[in-house]
Amino acid sequence: MPIDVTLPGGLTLALVPDLILMAGAMVLMLWSAWRPDSASHQRSVGIGALVVTLITTAAVIWFVASGAAAKQGGIVAVDSFRWAADLIFLLATFIAIAISIDYNTREGIDAPELHVLVLFATSGMMILAAARDLMIIFLGIELMSIAVYVLAGLNRRSARSAEAAIKYFLLGAFSTAFLLYGIALVYGATGSTNLAVIGETVAKYRLGDSPMLLAGIALLLVGFGFKVAAAPFHMWTPDVYEGAPTPITGYMAAAVKAAAFAAFLRVWIEGFSGAYLRWHLAVWWLAAITMVLGNVVALAQQNLKRLLAYSSIAHSGFVLVALVAGTPAGSSAFLFYLFAYTLATMGAFAVIVALGQPGESDLTIDSYSGLWNDRPWMAAAMTVFMLALLGFPIVGGIGFLAKWYVLQAALQAPAPQFKLATLLVITTTISAGYYLQVVRVMYMKPRPANAPARLPAGRLTQIVIGAAAILIVALGLFPDSIAGFAQRSVAQPTTTAPAAPGRMAVMSPGSAGAGR
């Protein structure tokens, strides 16, 4: 089914899932204001948000099944890369809302608008995955970020939550300025904000050496680097992740990061693949520093939320390796990695929510000691999530395959990334130090006698944890369906010009790598 996104009708059709989500969020917003705040109202709005998420997911799946496609060009993409990214966001959204219903009840957060804001943030992410125009990308990032700034500070009775929100807001505004300035310079250098036109202009006029374009790319790199929490732009991450309400932290670590990465990849592959030689080294170093710093600093963490924050920084580095490869294989490995990472991260945060004490006072790794004796199933699920994040075979399920595909993409790129692949393996080994520490404490350390009694976990949280753990292991054993979908979901570079001998062949790795 071809869709012409340059016509108003086609554009509307292409945006149907996004429109469903936004309309649902607005209806829920009115409903949440209809009654006074109470725990039961919060719960029912949350259930409503889950239903809206499911309807949107159904719409996305319908689009995938119908094989809708649009030509390159236009301001919105209709391709399987977009749908795959959307499904990742919706998965993270579903889990985040499900666990925050139980979490809010325990923490006494009555504001039902939390669920509405999560839905709005998700609609921003879906716009980001679809956008083929820097202006739309900017609006998508802002829509997502502004909702998440508020979500980070939603726990009004916690000083740390307020600190997280204000830090995230100020630094986020700062990085937005970088992004906007970068967009302005790229527009100045190429005369367009449309990614397809930018890609063509860069290739046609050999703009790889234009200082204005390079300055624009550098500023965009800083802006996106902040949003995906890549070192050295990661300073905000641990504090914000620690202070924000736990379900929101999971949502930030999984969905917000995935959305920023989706836009990052599309801009870089579709817009700037003609300047690959220029940005390749910068992204290479970004990936290398992020992997090393994230994994090494995570070793020293005692607080579980901080540990997962550094682990999320480290995973940004692993995903950047797929971006450095710059090939279609790289972009499908990228999607597969984000899917596995989202499932494992959301699962781990769901366990933290399930085992938390009111006021989030008890989040050290040691508070998990003896979990195997009290709650064997919870311990088993946490083991699966930790091993999936580590990339352990069989028990870690798709976590292992995700790392494997990224390695494969890095090694089979036209310019093979041997050093980066080696670094990936070494830092993964380092990461065993902290992931296995959590597992060890759960099984081998007895629970101290004076420890507070564990509270029963909410039903929704338990279901989500079980489903996520089973999915990770099952898809790890039978990965064909999802790997096949990821392989079909690639972002294509727009360099249409035939590769000139020598220089061009290296400059557009996508066209050389996988004969479009």
Add this chain to the structure above:
Amino acid sequence: MPNFFYQVNFYLFGLIAIGSAIAFVTRRSPVAAALWLVNTMFCLAVLYVMLEAQFIGVIQVLVYAGAIMVVFLFVVMLLNLGEPSEIADIRGKWGKLVAALLGIVLLAQVAALSGKRMPEPFIPGTGYDAQAVRDLGAVGSVAQPLFNEYLLAFELTSILLLVAIVGAVVIGRRRQIDAR
């Protein structure tokens, strides 16, 4: 050569605008500075009208001089930022030196680039089009691209503002903490 009346008006309001802008950055009291900025905005609006961009001129007065500056003044007065010394953002010799240096660099850039033209392929699409203004009117030539080419961006902006308002209300209300 534009007529004499036009020239007089241009220099008059141009000079007032520059004078007000200088006054705006040199006043120590934030309220006085804000009012000088309002003056600058008004003069700019006059210049827009002289360029036959009446619509932009009106919007300049309504939005910048009206809405935004009033909000600025509200914030300044509500937060009691009256004490001049507290809010001076450039302090000390070094801050001023760096600011002056940046200003000189910017001036040099403008001087270097003022004689040059962009190479042909990189000139952005059609900008000010006199024919379009005559056909569609000043408002129409703004509305046409806004509701055709940039409709999606326009609608997304409205969602963005809605989210910002909802977020501000959620964060700003006191009920939740006071009840406990």
